[in-house]
Amino acid sequence: MFDGALAHLSKLVHDTLRREIGFVINWGPPGHFERRPNVERTFKRITDDIFLRLPSTTGSDPKSGRADDAAGAAMHYRIRADDVEQLLDVVFAEHNGLPGQGNFYNSPLETLQYFLNGPSPRVMLRKLPFAGSTRARLLLRRELCTVRGGVKSGRKPYIQFENVLYTSPLLSTSVKLVNTELTIYVDDEDLRTVKAFTSNGYELGILTATRGWNLTKHSLATRKAIFQLVSRRILVLSQSADPVQVYLLHLAKHVEKSSKGGKGSLKDSTDLARVAKEADVTPTLASASSDGVPIDPAVESTERSHLRLVPPSQKRYKVTNR
Structure with missing residues (x-):
């Protein structure tokens, strides 16, 4: 219920x-x-x-x-x-x-x-069988994507999901899969990778996002927000830049302007906290002093100058085979 x-x-x-x-x-x-x-x-x-x-x-x-x-x-x-x-x-x-x-x-x-x-149990507890990743995949979203690329176009095979290209060493050499559909399992909380299967059930393994989208953990909501800003020409993404870090800096600037009396919105602060938590990044206020020691955000001070994004630990960047 x-x-x-x-x-x-x-x-x-x-x-x-x-x-x-x-x-x-x-x-x-x-x-x-x-x-x-x-x-x-x-x-x-x-x-x-x-x-x-x-x-x-x-x-x-x-x-x-x-x-x-x-x-x-x-x-x-x-x-x-x-x-x-x-x-x-x-x-x-x-x-x-x-x-x-x-x-x-x-x-x-x-x-x-x-x-x-009790002395006379009335209920026999039933348990769902768990067979490792097979059961875990049932809880993920499943999508169908067509393999693009090929010899004629001069591009290695890839798939496109939510405006981002995904590929792997195995898929990039599988020219026979061009124009066929792959079933991918998507974790909406971490879009850096997806798991792909062919139509006959053959497992292709993990497909990794390209063009910097595989660097920082991000959710589906974050990706849609980034591309919404890109379509409005507010953000410009280069080939080598990390889109999530660019989005974090964009939100941080708006929050900083709001703290100085400028026009800002509560939504920017909320989005900054949400995206930073997803990416394991801590947005802190840095001191204007020369030592650069960050100040506790809960402490009120007039020496705050700007928002500084602390890089996440490398442990969270490692992609595990789900």
């Missing part, structure tokens, strides 16, 4: 898992909470105990309970998503550990333990 909010954004996961695993999803009827009273009561309790008590709450709906300048309050009080998730974990632990009348004054964990390991 899932909450119906944002159900329109879950088509990819919903369809893939239903087709591969075969489970059933119950979204719940809109406007009829009485059909799932336990689930809806739990959602309401979580909302009342956490989200509606925050100074940055958006309320129960767009017309009720929204705080004045919720986004500004979140920045002023530095309400972080990680902190809210920790509060949510506390509420879950409290709900699962406290006894309730509906369970004959047993906690949900005690009730679950009784049904699984």
Whole structure:
């Protein structure tokens, strides 16, 4: 059972898992909470105990309970998503550990333990078989791409996915695969590589992105944002530059202008934090002194001069064979 909010954004996961695993999803009827009273009561309790008590709450709906300048309050009080998730974990632990009348004054964990390991267990726990990467691939997005290139065009075989070319030493020498379709498995959180298979099931292995797109880890949302700026001629990508690092510098400049009183948007700060977290890059404020020692971003200081992007560790750049 899932909450119906944002159900329109879950088509990819919903369809893939239903087709591969075969489970059933119950979204719940809109406007009829009485059909799932336990689930809806739990959602309401979580909302009342956490989200509606925050100074940055958006309320129960767009017309009720929204705080004045919720986004500004979140920045002023530095309400972080990680902190809210920790509060949510506390509420879950409290709900699962406290006894309730509906369970004959047993906690949900005690009730679950009784049904699984009690004197007369009523449930035999089923486990999904996990056969290594085969099961993991079922959770990835699957796409069909046509192999381009060939002897006539003078280009080694490649595929194109989301405006970026992918190839490998094996694919670049497989001229017979030109104009055929490959099935690729895509991890939307890391588009540096994809895994390819031929139509008859032969595994081609890992295909790596070209033109600098294989250097820094990035998600599908980041790539689309970069190409949106490229199409508007705001960003210009060279053949050797790292597109993600160029995008980070672009966001950093906008955030810096905003901190100095210029025109900036909250979206740039959010995108900078998101992309930096994906790429394992820490955007910090560097001191204007000659030693160049970075200052803690949480410390207010008038000596801040510019945003400095700390390069990520090389360990995160290594591509593993999934």
